[in-house]
Amino acid sequence: MTSSVLLSATTFIYGIAGFLYCFAWVFKKPGAGRLASWVTLGGLAGNTAGFILRWVESYRMGFGHAPLSNLYESLIFFAWTIALIYLFIEWRYQNRVIGAFSAPLAFLTMAYASLSPNISDRIQPLIPALKSNWLIAHVITCFIGYGAFAVAFGVSIMYLLKSRRGEGEGGLVGRFPPTAVLDELTHQLGMFGFLFLSAGIITGAVWANSAWGRYWGWDPKETWSLITWFIYATLLHARMMRGWRGRRIAWLSIVGFGAVLFTYFGVNLLPGLHSYQSMGQ
Amino acid sequence: MSSLKASNGVVDAIWKLLASIQLTIVLLMSLAGTSIIGTLIPQNSEPAAYVAAFGETLFRFFSVLGLFDMYHSWWFQILIVLLAANVVVCSADRLSAGRRILFVRQPAYQAARFRSLPDREAFTEERGPEILRALYEPYVSRKARAVHIETTEDGFRMFGENGRWTRFGVYAVHLSVVLLLIGGLIGSIFGFDGFVTIPEGDTVQQISLRSTGERLRLPFAIRCDDFDVSFYETGAPKEFRSSLTLLENGRPVLQKEIIVNDPLRYQGISIFQSSYGTVPSREAVLSFTSRGTGMVYTQEMKVGQEAHLPENLGTFVLAELRHQTQFKGHPVGDAFIGRLTTPDGTAQEVVLPIRFPTFDRMRRGEVVIAVDQFKEKHYTGLQVNKDPGVDVVYSGFILMILGCYVTFFRSHQQVCVEAVRKGSGALVTIYGTANKNKASMQRRIQRLAIALKEMK
Ligand code: HEM
Numbered sequence: 001m002t003s004s005v006l007l008s009a010t011t012f013i014y015g016i017a018g019f020l021y022c023f024a025w026v027f028k029k030p031g032a033g034r035l036a037s038w039v040t041l042g043g044l045a046g047n048t049a050g051f052i053l054r055w056v057e058s059y060r061m062g063f064g065h066a067p068l069s070n071l072y073e074s075l076i077f078f079a080w081t082i083a084l085i086y087l088f089i090e091w092r093y094q095n096r097v098i099g100a101f102s103a104p105l106a107f108l109t110m111a112y113a114s115l116s117p118n119i120s121d122r123i124q125p126l127i128p129a130l131k132s133n134w135l136i137a138h139v140i141t142c143f144i145g146y147g148a149f150a151v152a153f154g155v156s157i158m159y160l161l162k163s164r165r166g167e168g169e170g171g172l173v174g175r176f177p178p179t180a181v182l183d184e185l186t187h188q189l190g191m192f193g194f195l196f197l198s199a200g201i202i203t204g205a206v207w208a209n210s211a212w213g214r215y216w217g218w219d220p221k222e223t224w225s226l227i228t229w230f231i232y233a234t235l236l237h238a239r240m241m242r243g244w245r246g247r248r249i250a251w252l253s254i255v256g257f258g259a260v261l262f263t264y265f266g267v268n269l270l271p272g273l274h275s276y277q278s279m280g281q
Numbered sequence: 282m283s284s285l286k287a288s289n290g291v292v293d294a295i296w297k298l299l300a301s302i303q304l305t306i307v308l309l310m311s312l313a314g315t316s317i318i319g320t321l322i323p324q325n326s327e328p329a330a331y332v333a334a335f336g337e338t339l340f341r342f343f344s345v346l347g348l349f350d351m352y353h354s355w356w357f358q359i360l361i362v363l364l365a366a367n368v369v370v371c372s373a374d375r376l377s378a379g380r381r382i383l384f385v386r387q388p389a390y391q392a393a394r395f396r397s398l399p400d401r402e403a404f405t406e407e408r409g410p411e412i413l414r415a416l417y418e419p420y421v422s423r424k425a426r427a428v429h430i431e432t433t434e435d436g437f438r439m440f441g442e443n444g445r446w447t448r449f450g451v452y453a454v455h456l457s458v459v460l461l462l463i464g465g466l467i468g469s470i471f472g473f474d475g476f477v478t479i480p481e482g483d484t485v486q487q488i489s490l491r492s493t494g495e496r497l498r499l500p501f502a503i504r505c506d507d508f509d510v511s512f513y514e515t516g517a518p519k520e521f522r523s524s525l526t527l528l529e530n531g532r533p534v535l536q537k538e539i540i541v542n543d544p545l546r547y548q549g550i551s552i553f554q555s556s557y558g559t560v561p562s563r564e565a566v567l568s569f570t571s572r573g574t575g576m577v578y579t580q581e582m583k584v585g586q587e588a589h590l591p592e593n594l595g596t597f598v599l600a601e602l603r604h605q606t607q608f609k610g611h612p613v614g615d616a617f618i619g620r621l622t623t624p625d626g627t628a629q630e631v632v633l634p635i636r637f638p639t640f641d642r643m644r645r646g647e648v649v650i651a652v653d654q655f656k657e658k659h660y661t662g663l664q665v666n667k668d669p670g671v672d673v674v675y676s677g678f679i680l681m682i683l684g685c686y687v688t689f690f691r692s693h694q695q696v697c698v699e700a701v702r703k704g705s706g707a708l709v710t711i712y713g714t715a716n717k718n719k720a721s722m723q724r725r726i727q728r729l730a731i732a733l734k735e736m737k
Pocket of ligand 1: 300369371454
């Protein structure tokens with residue numbers, strides 16, 4: 001079996017998990033929810049195996065490197081962090097409704113990696129600038145942060161839906177965790193993501209300094225990661241001001257995730273150079 | 282007197298503003314918002330390109346706002362300086378306001394405060410408070426700091442805490458932001474950012490600065506002994522490698538092979554492998570065509586060599602290889618420059634652009650000279666930098682990560698173990714409080730209860 005077959009299967013499994021979580025939530029079927037957790041765990045296992053297999057394959061091709069060097073590989077890793085962080089949250093909070101807002105994100109990430117015509121899944125050798133352990137540290141830390149922000153994004157959507165309806169109401173939204181829990185979760189994920197985003201920006205800066213002799217150059221990708229960082233710093237500080245709990249924090253988390261996506265995909269549309277830009281094609 | 286008061290009032294107001302978290306929110310959001318502009322408008326391009334893109338009026342307007350180099354514009358710098366002032370003042374303010382919490386060795390515990398806490402765990406013991414006290418004391422003293430024991434009417438209370446220092450985490454983060462800014466400032470004042478290309482075998486001592494294009498003389502010369510590039514089967518470059526020798530007063534002081542991601546550092550100056558290309562080498566095969574007879578004579582020549590031409594056409598010296606030559610104001614690329622001396626003693630300069638083999642016909646001389654073949658050799662493109670602020674910036678990096686970790690995931694926790702006589706045994710209650718992450722406090726208290734229950 002090749003890694004791409006395994007990873008395509010993983011895409012499918014995450015899709016099923018997302019569907020099961022939604023089904024369990026909408027039709028109040030706890031059995032489907034429990035199944036969804038196992039399916040997600042299976043997806044995570046497939047994702048991990050695909051990652052490792054791809055690593056092995058690159059060695060067989062004679063230019064082995066960790067599969068974290070282009071857009072396709074980073075998306076695979078992104079889906080992995082989303083699934084892992086979500087499962088941790090599910091275990092800690094014992095609530096599966098959040099899965100209906102998280103598992104589909106892992107699915108979409110994998111689907112985009114597999115299906116987008118602009119993304120090549122070929123294993124390519126590393127160009128000189130990418131041969132650095134700092135690059136590996138950079139990608140891992142960034143995407144752990146992005147994974148946390150992705151789950152926080154799902155939770156913030158839930159918060160907004162729930163806070164519009166009022167706490168005690170039944171119905172679909174009534175099965176969400178209480179708003180206080182959702183708010184706390186957004187904050188926790190925001191802190192966790194902020195730590196890793198900071199580490200990601202820092203390792204990126206150290207890498208840039210070892211490759212090009214400058215740790216910061218205001219290129220659009222760098223700048224957008226800093227914009228993202230400012231937004232989440234705002235979120236952390238805004239919680240200390242009265243009246244900024246809840247809805248505004250949820251909105252900041254949604255805008256922050258928008259900035260994450262733009263840093264990741266949108267920047268390629270802007271003028272400038274960052275290695276992924278040419279590597280992704 | 283009153284003016285002093287008024288000025289105090291102003292200072293107070295400014296201090297209050299700079300200490301406010303509202304200002305932080307405004308600044309962080311402004312920085313995020315305005316930073317977008319510089320990613321939409323390409324930075325530091327040629328003015329002509331901007332005029333073409335935006336038109337004359339908009340170009341003027343954007344220029345005044347500094348949008349073409351906006352991260353160095355006055356208003357962006359002001360936002361950053363304000364953020365720095367904000368974080369310094371705010372931290373100073375909080376450090377002084379919170380010094381009674383931050384800088385105490387032996388805290389004064391108040392039982393009443395613990396009793397009002399929701400997080401607690403209670404159990405009954407068959408042993409009396411005296412026995413329990415002797416049992417618990419060594420354990421709690423080992424697990425907690427600043428332990429304090431009170432004897433009460435019918436038992437005892439034991440207090441302890443952990444992680445008071447974690448309250449400094451947030452100040453570490455804020456200090457790290459200041460360190461990053463200071464490091465950046467040091468780099469921009471005392472550092473430089475330059476570029477140089479060196480053909481294999483050549484030595485240079487001057488580089489061009491990226492920002493202004495000015496030339497800068499280094500305290501040492503760089504010689505490129507060798508350059509190699511290797512490729513993957515796909516044609517993508519695999520590795521660039523330059524063998525460099527640094528020379529001081531003509532004497533070699535350091536030799537190293539550099540590749541991308543593995544630079545050379547000497548005297549605070551770093552040399553990075555950045556790019557490469559090819560230049561003609563200083564050898565060529567020249568052809569000399571006699572106008573009179575139509576005969577073609579070829580000869581291999583090196584720069585500096587002299588050739589006596591047949592048919593009494595004169596002597597020719599291959600004087601130099603000139604990069605990016607101009608001929609009567611027109612760029613003609615790399616060219617060999619020769620000096621032709623005819624038998625009557627007149628000398629003239631002959632320009633032989635490599636790209637235009639028939640160029641010399643235009644001279645309408647008795648002999649037409651052309652470059653038939655030439656060898657190429659590599660040049661290495663090096664980034665040459667000095668940034669004395671890097672160490673400060675890197676300490677900021679480390680401090681930021683440590684500070685964030687401590688702030689987010691560690692907390693200052695206090696526990697109170699209270700034992701009250703009950704019949705022949707005792708009722709033990711454990712209370713706990715934490716400044717953050719209260720959910721985990723509950724679990725800690727439960728674990729402590731289990732540990733104390735099992736104590737023999
Ligand atoms: C880019 C700059 C800044 C960064 C990266 C930063 C980072 C942080 C972080 C990570 C926290 C912890 C938040 C939490 O526990 O959820 C924090 C807390 C805080 N920050 Fe900042 N901060 C910055 C600028 C500022 C500024 C300019 C102020 C000025 C008022 C400020 C005031 C505070 C305060 C008052 C706290 C709460 C401290 C406490 O809990 O006792 N921060 N900051």
